[in-house]
Amino acid sequence: MSARPIARGWAWVGCCDDGPMAETQQTPSPPDRPVARPFASPAGVVRAMVVEDEESLASLIGSYLEREGFEVRLVHDGAAAVRAAREVDPDIVVLDLGLPGLDGVEVCRQLRTFSDAYVVMLTAREDEVDKLIGLSVGADDYMTKPFSPRELVARLRAMLRRPRMSPAGRAADQESHRFGPLVVDPVGREVWLDNEPVSLTRTEFDLLATLAQRPQMAFSRQQLIEAVWGQSWVGDEHLVDVHIGHLRRKLADDAVNARFVRTMRGVGYRMGTGQ
Numbered sequence: 001m002s003a004r005p006i007a008r009g010w011a012w013v014g015c016c017d018d019g020p021m022a023e024t025q026q027t028p029s030p031p032d033r034p035v036a037r038p039f040a041s042p043a044g045v046v047r048a049m050v051v052e053d054e055e056s057l058a059s060l061i062g063s064y065l066e067r068e069g070f071e072v073r074l075v076h077d078g079a080a081a082v083r084a085a086r087e088v089d090p091d092i093v094v095l096d097l098g099l100p101g102l103d104g105v106e107v108c109r110q111l112r113t114f115s116d117a118y119v120v121m122l123t124a125r126e127d128e129v130d131k132l133i134g135l136s137v138g139a140d141d142y143m144t145k146p147f148s149p150r151e152l153v154a155r156l157r158a159m160l161r162r163p164r165m166s167p168a169g170r171a172a173d174q175e176s177h178r179f180g181p182l183v184v185d186p187v188g189r190e191v192w193l194d195n196e197p198v199s200l201t202r203t204e205f206d207l208l209a210t211l212a213q214r215p216q217m218a219f220s221r222q223q224l225i226e227a228v229w230g231q232s233w234v235g236d237e238h239l240v241d242v243h244i245g246h247l248r249r250k251l252a253d254d255a256v257n258a259r260f261v262r263t264m265r266g267v268g269y270r271m272g273t274g275q
């Protein structure tokens with residue numbers, strides 16, 4: 001594997017784990033666009049982990065992320081990924097599904113017990129994505145190999161822009177929202193239920209905050225995708241339902257008689273009153 005040349009530039013990488021890499025259009029130079037810092041995270045540098053057992057692919061992804069100004073840690077097996085995540089406390093994790101030892105599903109499950117990092121899972125086959133969404137492992141997004149590293153970076157940037165959903169000046173969006181016993185604080189990114197903090201992943205929080213900021217509005221799944229995953233996201237709208245399911249479970253909400261996240265039949269979702 002190590003003899004494989006690392007494709008740079010506009011390339012589609014990572015065909016599958018045990019076969020030859022997909023056709024790559026190799027150019028010798030690094031990406032030609034100017035590298036702009038994508039955002040100013042209030043916490044400073046974005047910490048990224050790349051978990052991929054194909055070392056050349058891990059390095060390639062890592063080099064793209066470093067160019068974005070991220071601090072990157074490469075990890076090549078699942079157990080090491082969980083250990084490293086406890087140490088690094090990553091903001092984003094690019095996680096291969098097929099890993100030796102602990103696979104990506106199990107790594108994601110374990111990560112979710114202590115981390116709210118954005119997780120993008122890499123899969124070797126398109127049909128695995130449906131299976132993974134069904135398994136509800138808690139990844140925020142999925143990409144099928146081969147993929148363009150630029151597309152990966154674009155998606156990560158879109159995810160990392162999400163906390164800006166309350167820009168300064170839109171005072172109404174900065175207030176906490178109360179729905180009976182539920183309080184959603186979009187600025188502090190905190191949720192309280194019966195005066196107890198609720199631990200949500202970033203995607204779950206963003207979905208809830210989106211609904212909470214427009215409680216009169218029924219959102220279609222597509223509108224929620226645009227608000228939370230970004231306008232350029234293309235994929236299965238069912239991902240919304242999966243994250244809503246997680247959210248409801250954490251809010252002890254009932255899908256049929258929902259207090260907080262109501263299903264609008266034929267439309268999508270809207271905020272409930274909390275009653």
Ligand code: CA
Pocket residue numbers: 017052053054096097098099
């Ligand atoms: Ca792999």
